[in-house]
Amino acid sequence: MTRQPLRLAILEAERVLSAAGVASPRTDAELLAAHLLGVERTKLMMVPLVDPPVVEALQALVRRRADRIPLQHLVGTAHLGNVTLSVGPGVFVPRPETELLLAWGLATLEGVDRPVVVDLCTGTGALALATAHARPDAQVHAVEVDSQALAWARHNIDQQAAAGDTPVRLYAGDVFDQTLLMELEGLVDLVLCNPPYVPEGTPVPPEVRDHDPHGAVFGGRDGLDVVRQVVGCAARLLRPGGGLAIEHDDTHGGSVPALLKARRVLADVEDHADLAGRPRFATAHRAAPEL
Structure with missing residues (x-):
């Protein structure tokens, strides 16, 4: 199982959210990634590579956010x-x-x-x-x-x-x-x-x-x-x-x-x-x- 750069997954998430009209696509992409990984947003740079299931889970969350479900509902807080x-x-x-x-x-x-x-x-x-x-x-x-x-x-x-x-x-x-x-x-x-x-x-x-x-x-x-x-x-x-x-x-x-x-x-x-x-x-x- 080849690990993938988290940075690229976040960039793709930002692109999808921007196309959906989300007001803060980069912030939301990073917050969703941080939620999945269980780290603070400021610590994402310390996670350079992630397993494919993490990328898939992030993509699933991003699709729901692109449907304009509130970010807070997705992360629960x-x-x-x-x-x-x-x-x-x-x-x-x-x-x-x-x-x-x-x-x-x-x-x-x-x-x-x-x-x-x-x-x-x-x-x-x-x-x-x-x-x-x-x-x-x-x-x-x-x-x-x-x-x-x-x-x-x-x-x-x-x-x-x-x-x-x-x-x-x-x-x-x-x-x-x-x-x-x-x-x-x-x-x-x-x-x-x-x-x-x-x-x-x-x-x-x-x-x-x-x-x-x-x-x-x-x-x-x-x-x-x-x-x-x-x-x-x-x-x-x-x-x-x-x-x-x-x-x-x-x-x-x-x-x-x-x-x-x-x-x-x-x-x-x-x-x-x-x-x-x-x-x-x-x-x-x-x-x-x-x-």
């Missing part, structure tokens, strides 16, 4: 902050854009001892778990309405707890429920949310259209149906000085800050761009009570 999350059909795959929102939230918690954090629309549990990992002293609550997403979140929370992280408290709940987390009203230091926010009818890539749950992506005609409820829920939960960060569509750079400013109890409203310079998330703080 996604990442946010310093945590690795199990993902697959039935749950929204965390995106790199959310890293900046997480960083803002963690910066807001600096100097706060044993903070109380709520992650609304948690999906896989990504923001909640990344926060709990970075702040072991935090009391983190995660809320999700969809039963399939709840199962993925529970699995990820159990995995992280087994690895030694502070357990996240998971709730089956709906941000449209005015009584959600009533026991935490006025006590929360940070509310984070990556809600469904894409306006209905917006063209999206096949990976999103065919594999992310519709209800986790689209937020009504203007994309703001869930965002409006999140703003109200957060205003009720936050303590004076507590922070709020909501991810939004790149068409919402004006509308989401306007929703925050419309709440008299919220102040310091700002909008933030992603690494591509597009409007991506809005933040605010709960104002101190008037004397």
